[in-house]
Amino acid sequence: MADAAVSFVVEKLGNLIVREAINFRGVRGEVEWLKRELETMQCFLEDADEKSSKGDDERIKIWVRDMGDLAFEIEAIIDTLLDFHLRRQQKKEQGRTGFMERFIFIFDELVWRRKVHVDVEGIKAKLYDLFERRERYGIANKVETHGTTSQYRRSQDMIPKLPQLSDEIYIVGFGDEKKKIVQELVDINNTNRSVISIVGMGGRGKTTLAKSIYNDHEVRRSFNIFAWVIISQEYTIHEILKRIASEVSATPTIQGLSVAISEKLEKFKYLIVLDDVWEVDVWDQLQRVFPDVNNGSRVIITTRMFNVAKIADPTAQPHTLRALNEEESLELFLRKAFPTQDIGTYCPINLVEYAYRLVQRCRGLPLALVVLGGLVSTKPITNDAWQKVVEQIKWQFEVVGERWLELLAVSYYDLPYYLKLCFFYFGCFGKVMDIPAKTLIRLWSGEGVLPMRNGKTMEEIGMDCLEELAQRCLIQVTKSKYDDSVKYCQIHDLLRDLCIREAKERRFLEFYKDETVYATMSNAARHLIIFKHIEALNFSNSNLQGLFYGDHDPLTFKVLKGQLSRFKLLRVVYLNILDISEFPSEIKSLIHLRYLELHADNLEEVPSWIGYLHNLQTFIIRSKVLEMIHDSLWRIESLRHVDIPTSSSAAVPNMGNAVPKNLQTLKGLTAGSWIGNMLPNITNLSKLNICEISDDHANALSSALPKLGRLASLSMDGDEIPSDNIIKAFSNQSCLKKLSLYGKLNRKRLPHNDEFPQQLVSLSLIYSELEHDPMETLEKLPCLKHLELGDDSYGGKQMICSKAGFPQLLFLSIRCCDELEKWEIEEMAMPRLKSLQLCYCPKLMVIPEGLKHVPLDQLVLKHMPDNWYKIDDWYEMQHVPMPKISIES
Template sequence: MADAAVGFVVEKLGNLLLQEAINLYGAKGKVEWLQRELRQMQCFLKDADAKKNNGGIVGESIKNWVTDMRDLSFEAEDIIDTFMYSKLRRQQPGCIGFIKRYMFIFVDLIHKHKGYVDVEGIKTKLHDLSQRRSLYGIANIGETIGTTISQNVIPILPQLPDDIDMVGFDDEKKKIVQELVNVNNANLSVISIVGMGGLGKTTLAKSNYNDHEVIISQQYTILEILKVILSEKSETSSENTIQTLSVKVFEKLKKGKYLVVLDDVWKADVWNELLKVFPDVNNGSRVIITTRFLNVAKIANLTIQPHELRLLNEKESKELFLRKVFPRQDIETCCSADLVEYVHQLVQRCGGLPLALVVLGGLVSTKQTKDGWRKVVVSMKRQFAEGGKRCLEILALSYNDLPYYLKSCFLYFGCFKEDEEIPTISLIRLWSVEGFLPTKNDKTIEEFGFDCLEELAQRCLIQVTKGEYDDSKYCRIYDLLRDMCISEAKENKFLEIFQNDTANCAKMANAARRLIIFNEIEILNYSKSKLRGLFYGHRNLGLSFRALKGQLGKFKLLRVLCLNTNHMSEFPTKIKSLIHLRYLYLEGFLFKEVPSWIGHLRNLRTFILSSHKLKKISDSLWTIGNLRHVKLPMLFWDDPPNMGNNVPKNLQTLKMIKAGSWIGNTLPKLTNLCKLSIHEVSNDHADTLSSSLQKLGHLASLYINGHEIPSDNIITAFQDQHCLKKLSLYGSLNRKQLPHNDVFPQQLVELYLKRSELEQDPMATLEKLPHLKYLELFHAYKGKQMICSATGFPQLLSLKICFLYDLKEWKIEEKAMSCLKSLWIVKCKWLKMIPEGLKNVPLDKLVLEGMYKEFMNRIKENTGEDWYKIQHVPNIYSSYYYVSFFNLV
């Protein structure tokens, strides 16, 4: 009792001292003033940017002013965040926080005095900038967001090809095809495609080999290239040297005929090293390389002339340009007479460079009036430099035309590897925690984020694609656009890519707001502590943590931390001090426990963790009120969570959680959940799970794993809801037949049933789901016959039936699966033949794996008795092995 009284007196004294500090230095008032001024600075920057984009003349003086104002806004932001760091540190809960409140009283006084001095310095600089601003006519535009997304943007993401459209390369494509299939040449042949950036080398390569390609990025090492060819991207064994992997690759390729595509081979010595791993066994194997360097192409094959790509002529250029401006329209009639002259001028400026035509076409497609076209033409009046610089000029024009906030969204692509497929939802969450997405009353943050992606894709600055076997979305950026993106980002101190190079370190001047490290480094020589984002390693390459030791704790203002390390056995304790963190991604770790101090990260919104040995996560994680998205390791389900009463009610994503009493106590309170995956569900949870799921009106994606899943309870829980789009059930169902179609969620788009052990044909129920597009049955049905009725599965795009060991007969009636594009039949060993009705299904792709010899003989090309059923399918693949693609939430 006495100790408590003393503690109360000490706390009272501490509060008085802190209040005195505020009164003495006016810290709170100074910070509030600075926050107001920072908003004004950002408005000035947006206005200057808008003046530049609207055709205003931007001289060196204005550019210098903008640079100085940006630097000053960074400085102001640092002062505010530092003040908030000190405030948050004093608010830490528990005994440690209690002690810290008094240990740091006088340190805080010093910091507040320094903050006072810093703010006074900001005032002086701001006064100078304000005087200079009036000279340049840069007026305040007020507290507005800036340019908004155009109301005329097409509301659906454009279906872009894997790369820019094929125009003008038909002859080259025919020659390459002839070289690929030349039966008179059984030797290993290397086919080279040469040209400057943006000419369409990758496009041409992909058009000849568009499935299962091996794409090699310019920034990869030879070691990584060998891993990719072996499909061992995540391999981290120290035994994996170039020599050992070269032997593995050679032995793998020697076993059969192969086609390997190497995109953007950049040095002759790299090719000479790689050539050793491609065996020549006189079976007609081929290697295609693309390169910007003619000497590399000539070295690659002395007997075959390289395919040197030319610039497009005027007719071809106009065709490609109009395809992008008026998609899905007849290019002969799409352009009105009053725009013809503008088309001519714009096409001329591109100089026949395909990528420039595509990007400029994407820009013009957003201009709905003749005056909008005129402004683009006026802004391009000056002559461009030759070659790649001309393309970069045009790319920069499209970038400069972006609304202010969209520029930050676009520059963020520089944080990812070249050619990386980026999950769109992950990117939008990063944009959100960085504060790039303005608040819209009528839209959620994610909806507005997809609007931003849509506009970037509309302008052909990025690509947005959908997964072939599910409804997931990914985005990527052309390599030339990424070059421009990184150049702009560095100039604006938006990010810096750190290389293990002292000269490069000196050039960086430690000023960037985000630091990207993709290569192994010995030590991180980066002294500044103003970073907002740190990306260390990437999905395919974990780095040693040693370079961050002694450094991580310095970056106290970090909002985003993505670490991919090699087998680190302890949770990095320095993360504890990063109380501004909003996004924490940890992969490659082997620690067993997430400590209790994780609860100190009060601002954390996204927590993604991968650790194969994790056994315990502290309950303090669930006390973080700002949590939105939590994804835990797939093998973590030893203990169910103990969320208590203070649940993160804003939680939207909860993945890989073990079933327990929390399903009845806590799950009903998580009413904002959109994605949920639960493991080890059983019949014991049937009633509570059903009752809780009925309260989750926003749930769009659900994954359930268990030895015996109460399927009726789960499915009927969503009978009257309309949000659930994706359902995955992994385990034996407690009933051996599916519930009647009437109680199935009618909005389902994706359904995955694995090891369900159904005894009655599931197709009778599933084929009536009106919106179902993706269906996978994996060890799901034990019956001998399966029937797809006429008009059934009206929207189905992809179907996978795998390991249906007892299935003997499959009947597809006329007009069933009228939209099906992709079909996989895997290890259905007793299936006698391809269904007769498949001849009427408009398949693009058919994959047959692990089927018996008799089945395969019936579909032999031209000679098999069932060949007529599938001869219309353009892409047919068969093999005797299987890799699961079963989808999790």
């Protein structure tokens, strides 16, 4: 790993020499010396890193870690060079040309040169010490070593593209257990509210089994209300209640939420899953929220703690998950090793023996089998490739004991350096979080950990990295986007433990909780994670690159005051909840900042000095009262993603002549003259959200939108939306996949389907006030998978889905169509529809007979006429689960 760290720094040094160092008289020699020495050191590192991963010698592990630290020290020197250069540019821009200013600057430059010289001399001494220790510990020269890991990894360039990820849940070995639990859930003779517990060690498959049961066809037909809540060790009752009542309007007190949930649940038969419960107190505090009205409601608990299960229901026998046997283990392993093949026939006979040897190492632990299967799925299907994996794992289990983290670590050790860094970022987020893929990718891009690949954007490369981590089963995709790319992902808590362990050892991150914890912390960590509210921050590493705060309580800025300006090399600032009304002035000194995200409800203004952040790529602000964003933001050339709250005054950009041509995401902007003047020039946009659109903007949109050839997602809202202009603007383009229009359309019927963008995958029409049946047009769109018609989108009485219409549609939502009385679904319409949501359609009394031909997996009803809830009316739709009725206030 350390050799790749050096490679990364060597490349950065080379770029510095070419682009920047020519401006730094007196230090160019030091910079070139650093580059030469690092290139020499690369020859010795890879074999050492392999030995370090295998744990052959603790001294080697320390040596490799120290080399990685040294590489990052050199990177800090590079950033210091860039820091000085940028500051000098700023002073020139500010017009400080007086005698005193020039004298002070010359003096500062002399001091700075002296500091660089001293720093480089210190690096030299450390390098010489590392050379001497290398000889002492016998770390082989890579040039003299045959068959090294690097040679093997280069062969992976020939591996075909990874198969498309699947969210299918495989249940191997627990089929009988699943049947027992399903029978307990649907037992009509047991009308009491009962608790069913699934117990087992981490990685045993509790959650996977529970998900399979939760989505089971028979279970879905037996309950009306469903809720899945992840508890974990890091929980508050308030947060748990909010998750259970995710569709209940926010209530400030626990008591208010409890009453709202209990009152709604007592009206229906419900199934609640509490996943990963660690403490008995959770059930003690929650059981009063789950009413027992003798209708057969159920609660499922998954836990590692047997006493949690016994206290939740002392009369019931918990379902304790065993280890898989050899046959079951092999099946699960091969499903992951060959995810797109028939595992019964595909595994080559020459690899079967290797498969058995690998499976034996896992000792029946499903998580280990899945991760190991994901690892070999990325390898060539050859004896040599699989033999190398076997050799990697053989040493792990020569000692007695269940070293599960070490087994899981084999997949981590196999990662290329940049993917190891990407993996570390999962430790920066809390447990049980659905982590947005776009956030991860922007962080990776901002910190420069992604490799360069010709013809691909950083966002595309980042998505490739995310999908490879998922293919290796180191992370799990929890939700996909309209284009089937990853939207949210999670990491298993055991893998998160591995991630944090390795990240801490590499001094990538550290957690800051309070002063007592701080006393034992490593000040060398490059990322500081604050998960709990603190009163003060005292952290001395001036080379800090990332600062994260993610607690539920607002952090007052006094905690950071006087601290932020000390971390001049910060690239990432992610502060989830901040109690401020003024933008922190200390941020303006963080000129290396690439990613800035502030959630501060009372923030009123983004000041003019925001333009000092020349390297800023991602700018995200969450505030309820933001009134002004200074125009200097739009003069930052590196800016790629802007996400700001919609406001009539703050979100009207005045970009002037300096159009940020690298912008890819613009969210929260208010319509104005900039649409005609500036928007046509932002040709790299892939996602655009504009508010307060009116018919007055029709001509500007007609002119600007056709020039945005890379736009994939467009969202607009306003009192009156010029729909014809927007739709026709993309009729001949191939990139637009998602379109959302929130507001009254300027005509009463949709354009002809030939005028619609034929490549649309997702379409939302809200408040459209259409008078003519929209299905006539929309059902002919060949790629449409997601359709939402909501809140007075259609005011007619009848709607028809014709034969063979909607050939690709998977999800349909119809909401608040107050006048809709009849819905006809002809045979062979919507042949792939999986999910249907119907809400607030008071006059739609009759269930469409044609629904019996639609292969629904889920039907969600909210506030529909009583007929929709009568079981007797569903005799023709026995293939459909019972309606899922969401909790609402």
